[in-house]
Amino acid sequence: MAALLLIVRLAGERVAFPAADVEAVVEIDYVVPAPGAPAHVAGLAALRSRVLTVIDCPAALGLASGETPRRDAVVAVVDGHPYALLVEAVEDVIEAESEPVPLPMRTAPLWRRAAKGMVPAEGELLLLVDVAALIAGQVSEAA
Amino acid sequence: MDDLLNEFIAETREMLEALSGGIVAWEGAPDDRAGLDEIFRFVHTVKGNSGFFDLPRIKALSHAAEDALAAVREGKRRPDAALVTAVLAVIDRISELTEQLEAGEDPGSGDDTSLIEALAEQAPGAEPRAAASGSLPAPRTASRTIRLPIELLDRMMSGVSDLVLARNELARQLRETSAAADVTACFERVSGSIADLRDAVTRTRMQRIDSLFAPLPRMVRDLAAETGKEVVLSIDGGDVELDREMIEMLRDPLTHIIRNAVDHGIERPEGRKAAGKKAGGALTVCARQAGNQILIEIRDDGRGIDAEKLVAKAVSSGIMRADRAARLGAAEQAALIFEPGLSTAPEVTSLSGRGVGMDVVRANIERVGGLIDVASAPGAGTTLTLRVPLTLTIIPALTVGAAGQAFAIPRSAIDEIVRARSDAVRLEQVGGAAIATIRGRRTPVLFLRLLIGAAAPDAMADQNLIVLKLAGGRIYALAVDEVHDHEELVVKPASPAIMTAGLYAGTTLADNGRPLLLLDPSALAGRAMLAFDEDKEDSAAEASAGSDSAPALKALVFRALDGTRQMVPLGAVERIEEAAAKQIARTAGRLRVTLGDRILPLEGCAAIPEKPRIRLLRLTDGQSEIAYALDEVLDIASIDSPIRPAPAAGPIAGVALVGGEQVELVDIHWLFAAHCAPAGAAAKPACLLAGSDPFLDTILRPVLEGAGYRVLREGEPGAEAADTIIRLAEEDGPGPAPASTAHVVRIRAQPEPAGEGDDSIHRYDREAILKALAAPRPKRRRN
Structure with a gap:
């Protein structure tokens, strides 16, 4: 059985997170800023008794963080720490048609380090995004 | 010892459980050798074990049963029904x-002689006396401990944490909706149970x-053998309890400290002998609980x-500039061991010096919300003190606010909290750096607002x-900006x-369910690149003055009521208090002040001060106390300058230069000698007990004497x-009380006053009686 993908809208594009990396999809209603942390760290949010580190994905990609209140977030646990990745919208969970394949050419600088490859699903080619790279931030190369 | 006893109890209990089948079998067939042997082994083991403990009853019982059964085993005696009954009893x-024993009761007293006598060989036909004690044994309670996987405990703990947060959220919503009283009461009950549950799970x-x-x-032992040293280890306080996770976090730092102590601290036997010490070095590890710290x-x-x-x-390694290093005090020098990259070990040995230094130890201790201190005396040894919170997960913290955001600070790091506008504090900007002078x-000063990238505060005060x-x-x-809550x-x-x-040191959830960042005090200091120059300068001056001669006397400098600058040795100051002028009275020939339920002689002023409130130093010589009135604490x-003695003995010992000004040194010795010398009976205020009620002599007198009164009866x-x-x-x-020239305090037996004009005090209201006695005399001409 092929891997499941979580389709989100990020930086104006439909991209895929490997569903295996994703623990939950939540709405974040309150973010406590963490002064001094890198720019792509929006702050902290509470999910039940857990404290999530909130990652501003557009900022992690090197874009200006959007002005509209983004509330959809993808929860992922990396190295034992829970994170909430703010995205523009969470769209769907679909089945990949095959294994991801390497990108045949260089992507736009924006996605260069965040992209793991591409994956065909529902007759479309989607960019597969690396959760850990987004969390690490500064994924776009200075073009 | 307790552990051994518990083991004894557990073993005995296990044997009894295993034996229960054997007892029944033996009862049915007393001639069965296997059953007999089993029971014999039991009493024999119990006898041997009980000998280690002070358990005379168990020992006597098992000994008697062993003797009787031994006789049966040797064929000298027949296992008749009487014997079986007696052994079972x-x-x-x-x-x-x-x-x-297991329930913690002392089984010391009690009479077992009838049971022991019943074991003795009976004349045929005699009634077995053991039957007299034949009440059925109470059903044995099941063992009260079970083993649990740690994961289960962790799950319980996180479940309880969720519960606490849900409760807090519910509490907030209830407050907002102003729920009905019975709903609130019900919630309070739930809330209390959750708190209990959390305590229990913790x-x-x-x-x-x-x-x-x-x-x-x-x-x-292994370290000593490896390094050719002799070390005597003593451990104390092993029964202190600590969070399991915390114990794991302390394991590495403790191991490292012990390695250091054996490897670098303790000398080789020959070196120790040469230094006049015992060949075996003493290493002591002790733990104790102090409040919510270990x-x-x-x-x-x-x-x-x-x-x-x-x-x-x-x-030489560039960690510190030479001029700054030269000003370090002894404690600060020793604390350099916590700096990364510093070690005084002459060579890297197999034990230490693997690149893991005391800086890592310190970082680990601080990570669990603890502190580490070092004290060292050359040639005499080193003491490292770790202070850690009781649990890793629950840290007592202070929440504070800056630029509208809340942060938490571990309470273990907090020395004190003062308001910038307080009298005792001076906040100054020196070349862009803020310096606070708090009581000298x-x-x-670091501004949290600046550290978090917000604008500087509008008003420093x-x-x-x-x-x-x-x-x-x-x-x-x-x-x-704000101090919120503990x-x-x-x-x-x-x-x-x-x-x-x-x-930050970590994250947490506040009671309102919002995430909260826990500030890391040492990281804040490091980030602001605090040089600690200013602080060190002060303490280094003290330390260096102390190192060449006798330790410099530290003194509290203040302005006396008459305006002169005076000082007292800091060690004699118990505390600084405020008192209202009405607490001061001239009684029995001298000024005294009532503080709580105590009367202290008051020095430092000749008459009752005119100001409504005055400040007092409470001076102590370790046994008695004297109050000393003052106007203002200065520094x-x-x-370090010589003290010029006063020409005559008196309350002032002499004068010395402090900060370029003449300051009088109060003669503490003279003060205490004057007040507390073999209590001249007359020095104590006299109190006459008038009346015949035995309450006066038996109950009231000791209270008054304890409070410093000389108690008299009529006619004395x-x-x-x-x-x-x-x-x-x-x-x-x-x-009302009959007119009198003396100060009269009337006491009554009834708790409630008899009527409107009743000015008497209930006789068991100790505080009110002592206060009334010490109250200033009503002006007599008013009567």
Whole structure:
């Protein structure tokens, strides 16, 4: 059985997170800023008794963080720490048609380090995004 | 010892359980050798074990049963029904006694002679006497401990944490919706149960610190053998309980400290002998609980820290500038061992010097919300003190606010909290750096607002200063906008992305369910690159003055009521208090002040001060106390200039230069000699007890004497002149007290006053009686 993908809208594009990396999809209603942390760290949010580190994905990609209140977030646990990745919208969970394949050419600088490859699903080619790279931030190369 | 006893109880209980089948079998077939042997082994083992403990009853019972059964085994005696009954009665009694032991009761007294006699060979036909004791044994209670997987405890703990947060959220919503009273009451009950549950679950995570100390003897033995040293390890306080996770977090730092102590601290036997010490070095590890902290002290009597070498290394490796290093005090020099990259070990040995230094130890201790301090005396040894919170997960913290955001600060690091506008504080900007002088102690100030990238505060005076104490005694003040609350917080490690900020020690959830960042006091200091120059300058001056001669006298400098500058040795000051002028009265020939229920002689003023409130120093010589009135506390100073003695003995010992000004030194010795010398009976205020109620003599007298009164009865010498009289309201009859030249305090037996004009005091209201006695005399002409 092929891997499941979580389709989100990020930086104006439909991209895929490997569903295996994703623990939950939540709405974040309150973010406590963490002064001094890198720019792509929006702050902290509470999910039940857990404290999530909130990652501003557009900022992690090197874009200006959007002005509209983004509330959809993808929860992922990396190295034992829970994170909430703010995205523009969470769209769907679909089945990949095959294994991801390497990108045949260089992507736009924006996605260069965040992209793991591409994956065909529902007759479309989607960019597969690396959760850990987004969390690490500064994924776009200075073009 | 307790452990051994518990083992004894557990073993006896297990044997009894295993034996129960055998007893029944033996009862049915007394000639069965296997059943007999089994029971014999039981009483034999119990007899042997009970000999280790002071358990005379169990020992006597098992001994008697063993003798009887031995005779049967040797064929000298027939196992008749009487013997079987008697042996079973003994076994039941042992079982009862074991249960009493387990329940913590003392099975010391009790008569077992009838049971023991019943074991003796009976004349044929005699009734077995054991039947007399034939009450059935109480059903044995099941063992009260079970083993649980730690994961289950962790799940319980996180479940309870969720519960606490849900409760807090519910509480908030209830407040907003102003729910009906019965709903609120019901919620309070739920809330209380949740708090109890959390306490209980927290306790299940506690473990005796023994498990941390248990491997030490072996480790020290191996280390000593490896390094050719002799080390005597003593461990104390193993029954202190600590969070299981905390114990794991302490394991590595403790191991490292012990390694250091054996490897670098304790000298080789020949070296120790040459230094006049015992060949075997003493290494002491002790733990004790102090409030909600655990103190672990690791002390060796080795060579101590080579402070000079340490300082030289700090300078040569560029950690510290030479001029600053030269000003370090002894404690600060020793604390350099916590700096990364510093070690005085002459060579890297197999034990230490693997690149893991004391800086890592300190970082680990601080990560769990603890502190580490070092004290060292050259040639005499080193003491490391770890202070850690009881649990890793629940840290007592203070929540503060800056620029509208709340943060938490671990309470273990907080020395004190002062308002910037307080009289005792001066906040100044010196070349762009903020310095606070708090009661004469200068500390650098960091503004939390600036650290978090917000604008500087509008008004400095509105800031609150949190004085934080770092390892090595370094101190700085963190200025915050608001001080919110003390909270017990469940702290979790923060993600690396948050930690890169270099400000935080972890994350937590506040009572309102919102995430809260726990500030890391030493990281804040490091980020602001606090040099601690200012602070060190002060303390270094003191330390250097102390090092060449006798230790410099530290004194509290103040302005006396008459305007002169005076000082008292700091060690004699118990505390500084405020008192209202009405607490001061001239009684029995001198000024006295009532503080709580005590009367202290008052010095430093000749008459009752005119100001409504005055400040007082409470001076102590360790036994008695004297109050000393003053106008204002000015500073704490070291007296390093010579003291010019006063021409005559009196309350002033002499004068010395402090900060270029003449300051009179109060002669503490003279004061205490004047007040507390073999209490001249007349020096105590006299109090006459008028009336015949035995209450006066048996109950009231000791209270008054304890409070410093000389108690007189009518007719005794001096009774006429007593200026305070206690009368019984009942004997006077109703109405106000009869006019008298003396100060009269009337007491009554009834708790409630008899009527409107009744000015008497209930006789068991000790505080009110003492206050009334010490109250200033009503102006007599008014009467």
